[in-house]
Amino acid sequence: xxxxxxxxxxxxxxxxxxxxxxxxxxxxxxxxxxxxxxxxxxxxxxxxxxxxxxxxxxxxxxxxxxxxxxxxxxxxxxxxxxxxxxxxxxxxxxxxxxxxxxxxxxxxxxxxxxxxxxxxxxxxxxxxxxxxxxxxxxxxxxxxxxxxxxxxxxxxxxxxxxxxxxxxxxxxxxxxxxxxxxxxxxxxxxxxxxxxxxxxxxxxxxxxxxxxxxxxxxxxxxxxxxxxxxxxxxxxxxxxxxxxxxxxxxxxxxxxxxxxxxxxxxxxxxxxxxxxxxxxxxxxxxxxxxxxxxxxxxxxxxxxxxxxxxxxxxxxxxxxxxxxxxxxxxxxxxxxxxxxxx
Amino acid sequence: xxxxxxxxxxxxxxxxxxxxxxxxxxxxxxxxxxxxxxxxxxxxxxxxxxxxxxxxxxxxxxxxxxxxxxxxxxxxxxxxxxxxxxxxxxxxxxxxxxxxxxxxxxxxxxxxxxxxxxxxxxxxxxxxxxxxxxxxxxxxxxxxxxxxxxxxxxxxxxxxxxxxxxxxxxxxxxxxxxxxxxxxxxxxxxxxxxxxxxxxxxxxxxxxxxxxxxxxxxxxxxxxxxxxxxxxxxxxxxxxxxxxxxxxxxxxxxxxxxxxxxxxxxxxxxxxxxxxxxxxxxxxxxxxxxxxxxxxxxxxxxxxxxxxxxxxxxxxxxxxxxx
Numbered sequence: 195x196x197x198x199x200x201x202x203x204x205x206x207x208x209x210x211x212x213x214x215x216x217x218x219x220x221x222x223x224x225x226x227x228x229x230x231x232x233x234x235x236x237x238x239x240x241x242x243x244x245x246x247x248x249x250x251x252x253x254x255x256x257x258x259x260x261x262x263x264x265x266x267x268x269x270x271x272x273x274x275x276x277x278x279x280x281x282x283x284x285x286x287x288x289x290x291x292x293x294x295x296x297x298x299x300x301x302x303x304x305x306x307x308x309x310x311x312x313x314x315x316x317x318x319x320x321x322x323x324x325x326x327x328x329x330x331x332x333x334x335x336x337x338x339x340x341x342x343x344x345x346x347x348x349x350x351x352x353x354x355x356x357x358x359x360x361x362x363x364x365x366x367x368x369x370x371x372x373x374x375x376x377x378x379x380x381x382x383x384x385x386x387x388x389x390x391x392x393x394x395x396x397x398x399x400x401x402x403x404x405x406x407x408x409x410x411x412x413x414x415x416x417x418x419x420x421x422x423x424x425x426x427x428x429x430x431x432x433x434x435x436x437x438x439x440x441x442x443x444x445x446x447x448x449x450x451x452x453x454x455x456x457x458x459x460x461x462x463x464x465x466x467x468x469x470x471x472x473x474x475x476x477x478x479x480x481x482x483x484x485x486x487x488x489x490x491x492x493x494x495x496x497x498x499x500x501x502x503x504x505x506x507x508x509x510x511x512x513x514x515x516x517x518x519x520x521x522x523x524x525x526x527x528x529x530x531x532x533x534x535x536x
Numbered sequence: 537x538x539x540x541x542x543x544x545x546x547x548x549x550x551x552x553x554x555x556x557x558x559x560x561x562x563x564x565x566x567x568x569x570x571x572x573x574x575x576x577x578x579x580x581x582x583x584x585x586x587x588x589x590x591x592x593x594x595x596x597x598x599x600x601x602x603x604x605x606x607x608x609x610x611x612x613x614x615x616x617x618x619x620x621x622x623x624x625x626x627x628x629x630x631x632x633x634x635x636x637x638x639x640x641x642x643x644x645x646x647x648x649x650x651x652x653x654x655x656x657x658x659x660x661x662x663x664x665x666x667x668x669x670x671x672x673x674x675x676x677x678x679x680x681x682x683x684x685x686x687x688x689x690x691x692x693x694x695x696x697x698x699x700x701x702x703x704x705x706x707x708x709x710x711x712x713x714x715x716x717x718x719x720x721x722x723x724x725x726x727x728x729x730x731x732x733x734x735x736x737x738x739x740x741x742x743x744x745x746x747x748x749x750x751x752x753x754x755x756x757x758x759x760x761x762x763x764x765x766x767x768x769x770x771x772x773x774x775x776x777x778x779x780x781x782x783x784x785x786x787x788x789x790x791x792x793x794x795x796x797x798x799x800x801x802x803x804x805x806x807x808x809x810x811x812x813x814x815x816x817x818x819x820x821x822x823x824x825x826x827x828x829x830x831x832x833x834x835x836x837x838x839x840x841x842x843x844x845x846x847x848x849x850x851x852x853x854x855x856x857x858x859x
Contacts, residue, residue, distance in 0.1 A: 266653070318841055321597070321653065322794045326841070329781055330834020336827035437827075446657060459651050491668030498662035505650050505658070 201467075208455060208471040215475060216240075219482040226485070235358040239481060241366075247477030248365035249274070249424040249441070251470050253448035254455070255373055256417030258469040259380070261452050263413055264393040264461025265313060265320035270448055272331025273305045273421035274441030278429030279335040281351065282344035291350040299422045305331070306418020310411030328445070335437035345434035355430030365427045369470075372423060376416065377466045386464075389413060393461025450497065451476055453504060542847055543791030543840070544803045550836075551806050554813055562820050568696025570816065572689075575702030578812040580605065580764040581782055582705040582805060585790075586712040587756030588783040589804045593716070594749050595729040595796025596652035600641065600659035601757040602779035604634055606772070607667040608761020613675035613771030623681045631758045637663070638754020642747035656750075660780070667773035674772035677765060685766055701763045708756065712801040725749060729796030785833055786811055789840050793848070810836070 219239075220226040229238035253270045260267045280301045284294030305327060312323035346352075357364045380386035391399040392406050400406045424444070429435045454472035457464040479500070483493050558565045575582075584601050591598045608630055615626045641659045645652050688700040716722040724745045727735035736742050765771055790807030792799025814832050818824045 316842065316845060318845060319794060322788070322841055325781070325784065326834050326837050329785055329837060330831050333827040333830030333834065336825070337831070341825055341827065446660075449654070449657070453654060459654060489668075489672075491665060491672060494661040494665030494668065496665075498658045498665060501654065501658035501661070502644075505644065505648055505655065 204456070204465055205468045205471060208468050208475065211454075212471055212475050212478060215478045215482060219478070219485060223485055231361055235363060236361045239485065241363065243474060243477045243481050244366045244369075245363045246481070247473050248363075248369040249427055250444060250447045250451055250476060251369045251473035252372060252420045252424040252427070253417075253444055254451040254469040254473045255376055255466055256420035257445075257448040257452050258455070258457055258464050258466050259376075259389060259413045260320070260417050261449070261457055261459060262389050262393045262461060262464035263410060264396070265410075265413075266324065266449065266459070267309065267414065267417045268321065268324040268445050269305065269309060269327035269331055270417060270421040270424075271441035271443060271445040272328050272335070273302055273418055274425035274428055274444065275332055275335040275435075275437050276305060276338070277302045277422040277425030278435040278440045279338040279344065279437055281426050281429050282346055282435035283338050285346045285348045285351050286344060291348065294351065295426065298426050299419060302418040302420075302422025302425070303415050304418070305421070306415035307411065309418070310414035313414060314407040314410035332437055335435070335440075339435050339437050341437075343434050343436045347433065351426075352430050352433055354426055355428075355433070365431075368423055368427065372420065373466060373470055380466075385409075390462055390464065393464075447476055448473075450501065454500070540798050543793075543844060544800050544806075546840075546843060547789060547791045547803050547806045547810070551810050551813070554810060554817075558813065558817050558820070565816070565820065568692040568694035570696075572692060572696035572698055572702065574809060574812045574816060575705060576697075576699045576767070577815075578808050579699075579701040579705040580760040580767060580776075581779065581786065581811075582808045583708045583763060584757050584760040584779065585783040585786045585804045585808050586708050586801055587753035588780075589712065589787050589790070589792055589799060589801050590716065590725055590749050591652075591753050592784070592787050592792050592794060593729045593796055593799045594725045594746070595732070596645070596746075596749070597656065597784070598638075598641075598659075598750065598753045598757075599653065599656040599780050600637075600663055601753065601760070601783060602776045602781075603660045603663035603667065604637065604754060604757035605761040605764055605776040605779060606774070607663045607670075608634060608758050609765045609768070609771035609775060610667045610670045610675065610773050611771070612762065612765050613677050614670050616677055616679050617675055623679055627762055630762065631755055634758030634761070635751050635755040638757070639747045639751035641754070642750030643743075645750065646743050646746040664773070670773070671771070672773060674770050676770050678769075682766065682769060686769070701766055704759075704763060708759070709801060709805045716801050721745065721748060726797060729798070731797075782811065782833075785837050789833075789836050791840070791844075793844055794841075795848075 216226075223239075226239050229236055229241060231237070253274075257267055257270065277298045281294055281298040284297050285291070289297070309320075309324050309327060312318045312326070313320050316323075354364050354368070359367055380389065388399070388404050388409055391402070391404060392409060396406060421441075425441060428440050451472035452469045453459065454475055455465060455468035455470075456472075457469060476497070479496060480493060483496065555565070564570065584605065588598060588601065611630055611633070612623070612626055615621060615629075616623060637659065641655055644650060645655050648655075685700055689697040690703070692698055716725065724735070724740045727738060727740050728742065728745060728749075732742060764776065768775070786807035787799070787804050788794060788807070789810055790800070790803030790805070792803060811829075811833055814829055815826075818826060818829055
């Protein structure tokens with residue numbers, strides 16, 4: 195029971211934000227919650243938010259772990275493009291669905307391994323190390339697709355983008371499953387705690403006997419794997435691999451989702467569920483703007499305002515101010531005691 | 537020899553070797569025409585990279601510059617279309633806006649103690665969004681003053697043209713070098729990059745300098761936007777996506793340490809020219825695809841980061857051995 199209370203205390207700001215945004219949209223559009231079943235698949239705006247939000251949610255899972263180690267992975271968008279290109283290339287070359295998926299996921303893992311080796315073994319700052327793949331990644335993806343948009347018509351692969359299982363769209367299932375599996379792995383073992391330890395103090399955790407190198411590489415490989423899944427979904431959704439535009443700027447959305455989820459960019463404590471809710475908040479804002487008939491141009495401005503508000507809320511300076519103005523500030527009562535004591 | 541000069545020297549050697557390789561294959565590469573075009577085509581990138589150099593030397597990063605360039609182009613185009621203001625008046629308004637924009641990002645970074653990465657990310661969204669709101673479509677610029685500026689050039693020996701914007705970039709690089717190495721502000725920037733707390737204890741005004749650094753980056757991004765609008769004769773809100781990455785790459789290839797505290801503005805110019813040279817070579821070759829540019833730049837980035845890492849490592853080791 196106590197654990198559940200703590201958990202709710204951790205994620206209530208994100209849940210509240212999501213509820214307020216969804217509430218606002220549903221006030222303006224009473225038909226927002228209408229869900230229908232057609233062709234054995236659920237349709238409706240809430241489902242659309244889940245479905246469209248799945249790639250960013252997947253990226254946010256990997257990104258949360260990376261940010262918890264005080265790192266950042268700028269390359270996920272480019273990795274999505276690479277893996278989408280590999281998937282499209284594999285299927286058009288006739289390697290079969292299983293081999294194609296395996297190759298795409300392996301490409302994601304290889305990208306993660308590259309980032310991880312640069313960060314953990316060469317000791318390069320994460321933002322710089324992943325910048326290399328971010329710049330070169332789209333070039334590599336174009337090399338695979340030979341500059342064109344590779345299209346395919348393989349039913350099995352398309353299933354990952356627009357198919358459904360028990361009326362639920364496949365991307366949602368992949369997102370939820372990945373989130374659940376990774377949460378179980380990091381929270382039911384000591385891994386999550388060790389990851390947080392690395393983020394709080396890398397040197398101290400190395401000295402305490404944590405195998406930081408292997409763990410850091412594993413974290414970046416997880417991020418690569420999540421990006422590969424997102425890349426397969428994105429490619430399957432449009433039935434083609436677009437090396438230039440697949441996953442473009444999604445790394446920023448993923449980082450934003452993690453920040454909205456309350457995980458500090460300075461590393462340490464993380465919450466995967468809060469990041470997933472963060473990804474849903476971003477998608478709800480996107481869908482809300484589309485539904486409200488506002489020009490989509492306002493999307494970026496609203497996102498910027500959201501980041502600014504979160505920055506102000508998270509800022510150490512603001513916390514000091516809040517303590518100063520609250521009724522029974524910890525610091526003030528301590529001072530009173532001090533004045534009484536002598 | 538001073539270890540700090542080594543990355544700069546390495547950059548210079550790579551540039552000369554690369555140029556020699558290009559010259560061996562295409563003797564026409566050495567003509568002043570190619571050099572003139574190299575400067576003109578990369579003028580906006582060079583200007584924005586000078587601002588980025590200051591930001592990175594101070595240990596920060598500015599992701600907003602690409603969006604600011606796009607905003608600048610759209611702002612100029614829309615103002616010239618809808619009002620009868622002279623371009624120079626519009627330019628000064630624009631530079632004021634982008635400078636204030638940069639300064640406010642610097643203020644948020646300093647006073648809210650937030651990582652520059654996420655603050656300038658918000659700035660990137662905001663500037664791009666403002667550009668969209670002004671106009672989604674590309675707006676052509678047809679003003680006689682623009683045509684006048686585009687015709688301005690100095691004919692170099694060998695019929696190469698040093699255009700107004702190419703010359704402007706060289707001026708910005710020279711002014712940036714003086715600002716970085718010969719003024720108190722420049723010293724303060726290096727000091728903050730070496731360690732903000734130490735700098736504050738030495739009496740560097742952190743708040744003022746941080747705001748000035750990002751204001752300078754905003755100003756130069758605005759100037760780059762003007763140059764880009766002269767270069768393309770249009771303003772388009774989807775233009776210059778990802779230029780911030782090119783600028784960061786140019787700064788790193790130019791030998792500036794991404795950890796801050798060490799670097800040269802002149803190195804950034806060479807970094808920009810190396811990137812331009814790769815592109816020119818690919819155009820000359822004709823059979824290579826343009827995506828090789830990105831892969832080659834990524835490889836260069838990797839090489840330079842490893843070189844820097846090795847340098848930092850050896851100097852640290854020497855210091856331990858000496859002390």
